[in-house]
Amino acid sequence: MPILQTTDLKKYYGDEPNITKALDGVSLSIEPGEFVAIIGTSGSGKSTLLNMMGGLDVPTSGKVIVDGKDLSTLNEEHLAIFRRRKIGFVFQNYNLVPVLNVYENITLPVELDGDTVDKAFMDDVVRMLALDDKLSNMPNNLSGGQQQRVAIARALISKPAIVLADEPTGNLDSRTSNDVLGLLKATSHRFHQTLIMITHNNEIAQLADRIIRIEDGRISE
Numbered sequence: 001m002p003i004l005q006t007t008d009l010k011k012y013y014g015d016e017p018n019i020t021k022a023l024d025g026v027s028l029s030i031e032p033g034e035f036v037a038i039i040g041t042s043g044s045g046k047s048t049l050l051n052m053m054g055g056l057d058v059p060t061s062g063k064v065i066v067d068g069k070d071l072s073t074l075n076e077e078h079l080a081i082f083r084r085r086k087i088g089f090v091f092q093n094y095n096l097v098p099v100l101n102v103y104e105n106i107t108l109p110v111e112l113d114g115d116t117v118d119k120a121f122m123d124d125v126v127r128m129l130a131l132d133d134k135l136s137n138m139p140n141n142l143s144g145g146q147q148q149r150v151a152i153a154r155a156l157i158s159k160p161a162i163v164l165a166d167e168p169t170g171n172l173d174s175r176t177s178n179d180v181l182g183l184l185k186a187t188s189h190r191f192h193q194t195l196i197m198i199t200h201n202n203e204i205a206q207l208a209d210r211i212i213r214i215e216d217g218r219i220s221e
C-alpha cells in the first residue's frame with residue numbers, strides 16, 4: 001500500500017480572470033521507504049504540493065491520503081496531531097527556536113506530544129548527525145550546516161513515516177549541502193522512512209530513487 005497518495009489535487013488562488021492554478025490536477029503515489037525528489041522551476045507549484053502532502057494547507061479539490069488516512073476528514077486539531085506523529089518537516093531556513101538549545105529544539109515535537117524521549121534513539125540520531133557535542137549550544141552559535149542537521153534530527157525524533165524537505169540545502173554551500181544530503185538520505189534509509197524532497201537542483205535530484213517534475217502545477221514527467 002502506498003504511504004502517500006494524491007488524487008487530482010488542485011490548489012487555486014484568486015478568482016477568474018486572475019486565477020493562479022498553483023496545482024492543477026496532481027495524482028501521484030509514493031511507496032514506503034522511497035526517496036522521491038520533486039523538481040521544477042520557481043513558481044511551478046513544488047512548495048504548494050509539499051504543503052498539501054504535509055497537511056499544512058488544504059487543497060481546493062482532490063485528495064491527499066497519508067498512511068491510509070484521508071487528510072480532508074481531519075479537523076485542525078487532529079491534523080496537527082497527525083502531522084506531529086506522521087510527518088517530519090525540514091525547511092530551507094531551518095525554523096529552529098532561537099531561545100531553546102539544540103537538545104531542546106530536537107526534542108520539542110516529542111515534548112509537545114506529551115511523550116517521553118526515546119533516549120537510545122535520540123543518542124543514535126544525534127550520533128549519526130554528529131551533534132553529540134553540540135547539544136547545549138544555542139542555534140545562533142551554530143553554522144548553517146549544523147543548524148540544518150539539528151532540524152533533521154528534530155524531524156526524525158518522533159520517528160515519522162514520512163520526511164518532507166523543502167529545499168533543505170538551499171542556504172548551504174555545495175560541500176555542506178552534500179554532507180547534509182548524504183546524512184538526510186542515510187538517516188531516512190536507516191530508519192525506514194519515506195523521504196520527499198523539493199529541489200530546483202538537477203544534480204541533487206539525481207540522489208533520489210525517483211524524480212517527479214512539476215511544470216505549471218502539473219506533473220510533466
Ligand SMILES: Nc1ncnc2c1ncn2[C@@H]1O[C@H](COP(=O)(O)OP(=O)(O)OP(=O)(O)O)[C@@H](O)[C@H]1O
Nearest residue numbers: 013020022040041042043044045046047048049200
Ligand atoms: N498564498 C498564495 N497566494 C497566491 N498565490 C500563491 C500563493 N502561494 C503560492 N502562490 C502561487 O502559486 C504558484 C506556485 O507557487 P509555489 O510556491 O508552490 O512554487 P514553487 O515551485 O515552490 O516555487 P519556488 O521554487 O520559487 O519556491 C506561484 O505562481 C505562486 O505565485
